[in-house]
Amino acid sequence: MKSMTGFGASSIELEDISIDIEIKSVNNRYLDFKFSMPNYLNFMLEDMKTLIKNKLKRGRVDVFIKIKEGNVTVDSIDVNLDLAKKIKEKLDYLKNSLNIQSDISVRDIVKYDDILTFNYKDLDNEMLRTKVNSVLENAVDEIYKMRCIEGDNLQKDLENNLSKIEDEISKIEVLTKNSVENYRENLYNRIKDVIDEEKVDKDRMYLEVALLADKSDINEELARFRSHLQQFKSSMKSEDSVGRRLDFIIQEMNREINTISSKSSEEDITVCVIEVKSLIEKLREQVQNIE
Numbered sequence: 001m002k003s004m005t006g007f008g009a010s011s012i013e014l015e016d017i018s019i020d021i022e023i024k025s026v027n028n029r030y031l032d033f034k035f036s037m038p039n040y041l042n043f044m045l046e047d048m049k050t051l052i053k054n055k056l057k058r059g060r061v062d063v064f065i066k067i068k069e070g071n072v073t074v075d076s077i078d079v080n081l082d083l084a085k086k087i088k089e090k091l092d093y094l095k096n097s098l099n100i101q102s103d104i105s106v107r108d109i110v111k112y113d114d115i116l117t118f119n120y121k122d123l124d125n126e127m128l129r130t131k132v133n134s135v136l137e138n139a140v141d142e143i144y145k146m147r148c149i150e151g152d153n154l155q156k157d158l159e160n161n162l163s164k165i166e167d168e169i170s171k172i173e174v175l176t177k178n179s180v181e182n183y184r185e186n187l188y189n190r191i192k193d194v195i196d197e198e199k200v201d202k203d204r205m206y207l208e209v210a211l212l213a214d215k216s217d218i219n220e221e222l223a224r225f226r227s228h229l230q231q232f233k234s235s236m237k238s239e240d241s242v243g244r245r246l247d248f249i250i251q252e253m254n255r256e257i258n259t260i261s262s263k264s265s266e267e268d269i270t271v272c273v274i275e276v277k278s279l280i281e282k283l284r285e286q287v288q289n290i291e
Contacts, residue, residue: 001236002291003058003150004028004134004243008143010135018068019132019211021139023052025147027289028060037065039118044129048136055144057241060291064133154286155236158276161286162229165279168272171227172260175269176218194222218260218269225256243290 001031004027011020033049052061110116215252234248235242257280 001151001155001238002049002144003148003152003154004147004289004291006143006146008139008141008146010138010142012131012135014131017131019135020066020068021132021135022064022145023061023136023139023144024062025056025059028058031056031058032060033063034061035065037063039068041065041128041132043125044132047129047133051133051136052140055140056147056291058243063136065136078169080115080117083112084115087112087115090205151290154290158236158283158286161279161282162232163278165283166229168276168279169222169229172218172269173222175266175272176222176264218263221256221263222259223259225253228256241291243287246287246290247284250280250287253283254280280288 004025007022009020009022012018031053033052035045035048047285052063087109088104091108094100095102095104143210177213232253233244235245235249254277257273257276261270261277264270264273
C-alpha cells in the first residue's frame with residue numbers, strides 16, 4: 001500500500017551543465033502531471049511522463065526541473081512584434097478607459113508569453129535526454145520510497161480503526177441475539193394494550209407482529225458488514241493501486257451501518273452504531289490519500 005503524498009529530489013553536476021529535479025505529489029483521483037522546466041526540454045516531455053508512470057499510479061505530481069543559469073548559451077531571441085503591438089493597443093485601451101495615470105513600459109509587454117522566444121545553441125538533445133532522465137529516475141525512486149513509507153503508516157492506522165470497528169460489530173452481534181424476540185414480544189403486548197383481543201383475528205395479528213419483528217432483524221446486514229471488513233483487509237495486502245477499491249468498500253460499509261441504525265431501536269445498539277460511523281469516517285479520510 002502506498003500513499004499519494006511524497007517528495008523526491010536529485011541533481012547532477014557536469015562540466016558544461018547542472019540539472020536539479022524536485023518532485024512532489026499529493027492526492028488526486030487520477031495521475032495528473034504539472035511540469036515546470038525550460039522550454040527546450042519539451043521534446044522529451046512524453047518520455048518523462050512514461051518514466052513517472054512506471055512507478056506512480058495516482059496523484060497530482062508536480063515536477064520542477066532547473067538547468068543551472070549560464071551553462072546554456074542563448075543563440076538568438078525572436079520577437080513577436082505583431083503580438084506585442086496588439087497587447088500594447090489593448091493596454092492603452094484599458095489605461096484610457098479606466099483613467100489610469102501611468103506609462104506602459106516594455107517590461108509590461110514582454111512579461112506575456114510568446115513575446116520573446118529564446119533559441120539555444122550547443123544543446124545536444126540526446127545528451128539532455130540521457131542526463132535528465134537519469135536524474136528524474138533517481139528523483140522518482142526517492143518519492144516512491146517516501147510514498148511507500150507513508151503508505152505503511154497509513155496501513156497501521158487503518159488496521160487500528162478496523163480492529164475498533166470489529167469490536168463494535170461484535171458488541172452489536174451480541175446485543176442483537178435476542179433483540180428480534182424481544183421486539184416481537186414488546187410489540188405484541190403493546191398491541192394488546194390498545195385493542196380488544198376478542199374483536200381481532202389473532203392469527204392475523206400474530207402474523208403481522210412476526211412480519212414487523214422480522215423487519216427489525218439486522219443479522220443479514222451484520223453478515224454483509226463482516227464480508228466488507230474481510231474484503232477491505234484483503235485489498236490492503238494487494239501490491240496494486242487499491243485506493244479506489246477501498247473507497248468503494250467504505251461506501252458499502254456505510255450503507256450497511258445506516259440500515260442497521262434505521263432497523264434497530266435499542267439504545268445500546270445505537271451507541272455502537274454511532275461509534276462505527278465515526279470510525280468509518282476516519283477510514284474514509286485516510287483512504288483518500290492511498291494510491
